[in-house]
Amino acid sequence: xxxxxxxxxxxxxxxxxEFAQKGIARGRSIVAAIYDVGVVLVAxxxxxxxxxxxxxxxxLAFAGVGxxxxxxxxxxxxxxxxxxxxxxxxxxxxxxRALANYYAQHLGDMFTEGQxxxxxxxxVAQLGNQFRPTKLxxxxxxxxxxxxxxxxxxxxxxxxxxxRFATLEVGHLALSQTLKNAVSALAGPDRQIPVxxxxxxxxxxxxxxxxxxxxxxxxxxxxxx
Amino acid sequence: xxLPLFDAQSDPGPSFLRYAELxxxxxxxxxxxxxxxxxxxxxxRFNDGVVMVGDxxxxxxxxxxxxxxxxxxxxxxxxxxxxxSAARGLEFIRLAQLSFEHYEKMSDAALSLxxxxxxxxxxxxxxxxxSQLVVLPLLAGWDTAHQRGRIFEYDGAGGCYERQDFSVIxxxxxxxxxxxxxxxxxxxxxxEALELASLAIYEAADNDPSTGGPDFVRNIYxxxxxxxxxxxxxxxxxxxxxxxxTINDRRTQSGGVAGGTLR
Numbered sequence: 001x002x003x004x005x006x007x008x009x010x011x012x013x014x015x016x017x018e019f020a021q022k023g024i025a026r027g028r029s030i031v032a033a034i035y036d037v038g039v040v041l042v043a044x045x046x047x048x049x050x051x052x053x054x055x056x057x058x059x060l061a062f063a064g065v066g067x068x069x070x071x072x073x074x075x076x077x078x079x080x081x082x083x084x085x086x087x088x089x090x091x092x093x094x095x096x097r098a099l100a101n102y103y104a105q106h107l108g109d110m111f112t113e114g115q116x117x118x119x120x121x122x123x124v125a126q127l128g129n130q131f132r133p134t135k136l137x138x139x140x141x142x143x144x145x146x147x148x149x150x151x152x153x154x155x156x157x158x159x160x161x162x163x164r165f166a167t168l169e170v171g172h173l174a175l176s177q178t179l180k181n182a183v184s185a186l187a188g189p190d191r192q193i194p195v196x197x198x199x200x201x202x203x204x205x206x207x208x209x210x211x212x213x214x215x216x217x218x219x220x221x222x223x224x225x
Numbered sequence: 226x227x228l229p230l231f232d233a234q235s236d237p238g239p240s241f242l243r244y245a246e247l248x249x250x251x252x253x254x255x256x257x258x259x260x261x262x263x264x265x266x267x268x269x270r271f272n273d274g275v276v277m278v279g280d281x282x283x284x285x286x287x288x289x290x291x292x293x294x295x296x297x298x299x300x301x302x303x304x305x306x307x308x309x310s311a312a313r314g315l316e317f318i319r320l321a322q323l324s325f326e327h328y329e330k331m332s333d334a335a336l337s338l339x340x341x342x343x344x345x346x347x348x349x350x351x352x353x354x355x356s357q358l359v360v361l362p363l364l365a366g367w368d369t370a371h372q373r374g375r376i377f378e379y380d381g382a383g384g385c386y387e388r389q390d391f392s393v394i395x396x397x398x399x400x401x402x403x404x405x406x407x408x409x410x411x412x413x414x415x416x417e418a419l420e421l422a423s424l425a426i427y428e429a430a431d432n433d434p435s436t437g438g439p440d441f442v443r444n445i446y447x448x449x450x451x452x453x454x455x456x457x458x459x460x461x462x463x464x465x466x467x468x469x470x471t472i473n474d475r476r477t478q479s480g481g482v483a484g485g486t487l488r
Contacts, residue, residue: 055330073230076331080229080244083327087319088250102228210326 016117020141023119024066025156031165031182032063032123032136033151036172038204038211039125039134042182045199053201055212057082057094059127061203065155066120066141074103074122091209096126100137100145108143117141121154127203127211153185161185175202176223183224195221239331241324242348251320264295264308265397265429265436267405268365268376270390271418274453275365275374277304278422280397280430281445282437283311291437292445298457300325303341303366304450308395310358317352317360321345338368342377342385350383363394367452374452391422397429397436404428408487419449419460423468424487427476439469 028044030052041063043052052071053063056078064071078099086094103122111117121140128134136148146152151169153162165185169178179200187193200215215223229248237243245251266279283290289311297318299305305321307314324344329335336344342364353359364377378392379385390409393402404425413421426447430438439446446465451458475488 051333054333074228077228077230079327079330080241080248083241083323083330084229084245084248084250087245087323106228106230 016111017142020111020117020119021156024121024141027065027155029153029155029157029161029186030063030065030123031151031153031161031186032125032148033165033169033178033182034134034136034149034172035175035178038175038202039127039136040175040178040182041123041125041201042179042186043199044186044193044197046197048196051199053199053214055079055201055210056099056124057086058091058209059129059132059203059211060094060096060099061125061201061212063123063125063154063201064120065122067118070118071120071122074106074118074120078103078124092131095132096124096135096137097132097147100124100139100147103139104143104145106143107139107141111142123152123154125203127205160188164188175204179220179223195224239328241327242320242344244327245320264306264395265393265401265426265433266295266306266308266363266395267393267401267422267425268306268363268388268391269405269409269413269418269422270374270376270388271413271415273374273415274367274451275304275376276415276418276422277306277363277365277448277450277452278419278426279306279448279450280395280426280437281440281447282435284435288437291440291443294448296448296450296459297322298459299341299364299366300329300335301456302369302452303338303364304452304457306363306365306394307360308363309360313352313356313358313360314362317348317362320348321362335369337370338366338375341366342387345379346383346385348383349379349381353381353383361394363392365392365452367454367456372454393425395429395436397426397433400432401425401429404487415451415453419451420468421487423447423449423465424472427469427472428483439466439473441470441473 030043032041041053045052054075056062062075062078082094107118118141124137126135136152138152139145168181183193195217198220200220202213203211205211237247268275268277277296279295281292283293296304296306299321305318325336325341368375376388376392377385378388391405408421430436446462446469449460449465
C-alpha cells in the first residue's frame with residue numbers, strides 16, 4: 001500500500017527556489033560591467049585553473065557562479081552552440097541574445113521538470129558592433145533572463161555588491177577605474193582581495209577577430225595600481 | 226539549433242569534429258562531378274621558421290578563378306594550404322580553423338603543433354576514401370613549445386609525415402620540387418627562402434597549365450607567407466610583385482631559359 005502526499009505547486013516552487021539559492025549563495029560573486037570601450041568580467045576565484053569566466057565566441061564571453069560542474073557544462077554547450085552556428089551559417093550570425101534565450105529555456109526546464117534545479121547563475125556578455133548592442137544577459141537558476149545596459153552582479157551576495165558598485169560606477173569609465181570599482185565592490189569595506197585571487201576577463205576590440213582576453217596577475221596589478 | 230547538452234557518457238569532449246558528427250553538422254560528400262582544382266604550394270624551412278608560397282589559380286576545364294587563397298592561417302601560429310578539389314579544400318580549411326579554436330576555448334589551452342597535424346589525418350582519410358574529390362593539405366607552423374618552424378605533409382590516405390627541409394603539393398609539384406631540391410640548403414635565411422620558394426612557384430607555373438604564375442596584367446601575384454616566432458604573416462602583394470618581377474626580368478634577359486643555374 002502506498003501513500004500519496006499532495007504538495008501544493010506554490011510550495012514545490014518555493015522549496016526548489018530555496019534549494020537553488022542556497023547552493024548559489026555558497027560561492028563567491030562575479031561583477032560584470034560595460035566600460036568605455038569594452039566589457040570586463042571580474043570574479044573572486046582562488047583557483048588559478050578552474051575558471052568561472054571564459055570565451056564563448058568572437059564577441060561573446062561567459063561567466064558562471066554556483067556549482068562548478070553545472071555551469072561548466074553550460075559553458076561547453078555555449079561554445080558548441082556558437083561554433084556550430086557559425087560553422088553552419090556565418091560568424092556574424094552568432095548572437096548573444098539567442099544563446100542567452102537557450103540558456104534561459106534550459107534552466108527553466110531544469111527548474112520545473114528536472115530532478116533538481118541547477119544551482120547556478122550565469123551571464124552571457126556581448127561586445128557590440130555595428131549590428132548588435134553591447135549587452136550583459138544575466139540568467140538566473142529558474143530561467144529568468146534580464147539584459148543589463150551597464151553592469152550585473154552574480155552570486156549569493158549580489159544585492160549588497162550591486163549597491164556598492166552602483167555608488168562607485170557612474171557612467172561608462174575606463175577599464176582601470178571600472179576594475180578598481182568592481183574589486184572594491186566585491187571586497188566590501190572590511191577586507192582586501194589579493195590580486196592572485198582575482199580572475200578577470202575582458203572583451204575589447206584590438207583589431208583581431210577574437211576579442212576575449214584573460215588578464216594575468218601582472219596586468220591586473222598594473223590596472224589596479 | 227537548441228543547446229547542445231550531452232550526458233557524461235555521450236559527451237564529445239573538446240573535439241569539434243566529434244561534436245559536429247553527433248550534431249549532424251558535417252556533410253558527407255556524394256558528388257563525383259569534376260570541380261575546380263589544381264594548385265602548387267611550397268613550404269620551405271629556414272633558420273627562423275618556415276616560408277610558404279602558393280599560386281592563386283583554380284582550374285576546371287578552363288581557368289575558374291584567378292585569385293583564390295590557397296594558404297590560410299589555421300590559427301595564430303599555423304598555416305594550412307590545400308591542393309585538390311577546391312570545394313572540399315576550402316571546407317577543409319574552415320573545419321580545421323574552427324577545430325583548433327574550438328579545442329582552445331573548450332579546454333583553455335591551445336593544441337600543440339603536432340596535435341594539430343595529427344588531428345588532420347583522419348579528416349583527410351575520411352574525405353579521400355569516401356569521395357573522388359580528393360584533398361591534400363600542407364600544414365606548416367611555428368612550434369611555440371619547441372621554438373622552431375615545422376612542416377607536415379600528408380599522403381592521400383591521411384598519413385602524416387614531418388619534413389625537415391621543404392614540401393610541395395599540387396599539380397605543379399614535379400617542377401617546384403626539382404627547383405627546391407637544387408636550391409635548398411639547411412641554413413637558408415628568410416629572404417633566400419622566400420626567393421627560392423617563389424622561383425619554385427615560377428617554374429611550376431611555367432610548365433604546369435593548372436598553376437597560375439604572376440599575373441602582371443591583373444596585378445595578381447602568388448601568396449607569400451612566413452611563419453616565425455611572430456606567428457603567421459602574409460606579405461603584401463607589392464612584395465610579391467617585386468619578387469616575381471625580378472625573376473621574370475632575369476628570365477626575359479636569358480631568353481626563357483634558366484641557363485643551368487637557379488635564376
